Amino acid sequence: MNLSSTHQKFVIHFGEMGARWGMNRTVGQIYAVLFLSEDPLCADDLVNALGVSRSNVSMGLKELQAWQLVRLQHQPNDRREYFSTPSDMWEIVRTLVDQRKAREIDPTLTVLRELQLDGDFDSSSEYAQERIQSTTQMIELLTEWYDDMRLVDSQRLEKLLKMGAAAQKVLDFKDKVTGKGGKN
Amino acid sequence: MNLSSTHQKFVIHFGEMGARWGMNRTVGQIYAVLFLSEDPLCADDLVNALGVSRSNVSMGLKELQAWQLVRLQHQPNDRREYFSTPSDMWEIVRTLVDQRKAREIDPTLTVLRELQLDGDFDSSSEYAQERIQSTTQMIELLTEWYDDMRLVDSQRLEKLLKMGAAAQKVLDFKDKVTGKGGKN
């Protein structure tokens, strides 16, 4: 790696984290290099930066594309494929959450709904039924909330987040004034 | 597995998901069985339910304890250790998020802060510095928001979530009325 020490530490750390985030070391490192690079990079740049095989980079990039975390583009008069990461941090966060939701939450929601439709609930305990139902409801509540917040523009989102739990007080107050309003 | 078909499907699915959630199949399955069981279960109950080795169950339970997802308890006149999951769904969600935050976010925040302190930033590009800084800020914003929301009681939290993006409008309105208030 011919990168500065700061660069290196960052890349190595993202490699370690990549594993915990459902990718793998190389994929995490590729992402980190692209993330810190102002200009798009081609596969060979990544081979040089990371010292892994060309084919490994190819597979890694494919996976990052599946995650929609990198963008493919072309340079004029150059056949090679160049990759970059979005410059907008919110876009990156949204993609990450979307993807992990799609991989870690949505399949469960599908199964839970199936269980409640076709499940032979007679043979399963009352308690288990309740548990499955309240799990479904919890996931629905959280994902619906996220689908909703997803659409708020960055500036407002930032404001909302900074406000944090204080928002809750404003809304409590509003309830009192308007006489228990809200969607629920 | 001597469980109902609904039970079985649920357990098998959580096994598959366990892998994606940073545990592994057996750990996911153990959790699923405990989650659906009204009464606490001992290790041998889990061996019977899942058909895996006693030692595997032991290791799995150890990991679930590390995740703080199960509770150890004792029955009167029985030396065996019994395990259960909290009945409150919010408690479970909170634990899950806490744990994943601790494993997947906090270490990164630590590294990013280190990089900004001791990093030899001279040798690293301007752009990379900006990226590292805005990543730090983004993570700080999100984790501070979570730390804040964590403390809101379940009922209010549910209300807030159901309100979703609509909350934003109420707050926009409040801004206009009070003349740009809020923490920011």
Place this chain on the structure above:
DNA sequence: CTGTAGTTTCAGCAATTACTGAAATATACG
């Protein structure tokens, strides 16, 4: 103590996942 029931540890094996280099495929350009 000694015996017994419960639990944990761990070495060895199994299964899965990650990585490589070589071969195959695709693409642009003369």
Place this chain on the structure above:
DNA sequence: CGTATATTTCAGTAATTGCTGAAACTACAG
């Protein structure tokens, strides 16, 4: 076309992770 360059696929291997049974440990009862 043909050839040079870029990319992907894939079989084989390396590394990691998961699982088991046997042995070691623990705690309690007699």
